[in-house]
Amino acid sequence: MKLLNLASNNSFWRGIDYHHENRIISWKELDKNCYQGNVKGSNDAVYDVKIDMVHPKKSVCNCPFAEGRRVICKHMVALDLEIFPEKEQQMLDYIEEQNQMYEQEYEQEMQEREEEIREFVMRLSKEELRQMLIQRMIDDLYD
Numbered sequence: 001m002k003l004l005n006l007a008s009n010n011s012f013w014r015g016i017d018y019h020h021e022n023r024i025i026s027w028k029e030l031d032k033n034c035y036q037g038n039v040k041g042s043n044d045a046v047y048d049v050k051i052d053m054v055h056p057k058k059s060v061c062n063c064p065f066a067e068g069r070r071v072i073c074k075h076m077v078a079l080d081l082e083i084f085p086e087k088e089q090q091m092l093d094y095i096e097e098q099n100q101m102y103e104q105e106y107e108q109e110m111q112e113r114e115e116e117i118r119e120f121v122m123r124l125s126k127e128e129l130r131q132m133l134i135q136r137m138i139d140d141l142y143d
Helices: 002-006 009-020 074-083 087-125 126-143
Strands: 024-031 033-038 046-052
Touching: 002 074, 009 074, 009 087, 024 074, 033 074, 046 074, 074 087
Parallel strands: none
Antiparallel strands: 024 033, 033 046
């Protein structure tokens, strides 16, 4: 999954679209970890793609985005998913897991911040609280 992990967000999702749209014209295995294929791009252009599973940054495509650069393009992603279709669900599961972890961390952080605010407010005197409320209401007038 190295190649998919190195793809930009846009290249990853567009590569999934290209795979679902059956844009892979042909592919062959060059050796155990290298594959070559032809992928139909936009405007019916056909791009030559070579992916290296061990060294993904050595993968190449002659599309305008990737030609001469060490980037993972949507055509490489589409070819990878054509050869290894199980990777799509693995990546989607991984993304969902990461999103759930982020949401849990965010909720925990918000609860901690709420508790800090509560503790801060409870330590204020009535006069301090009144002054802060007045200042906030004045600030809201100008926002």
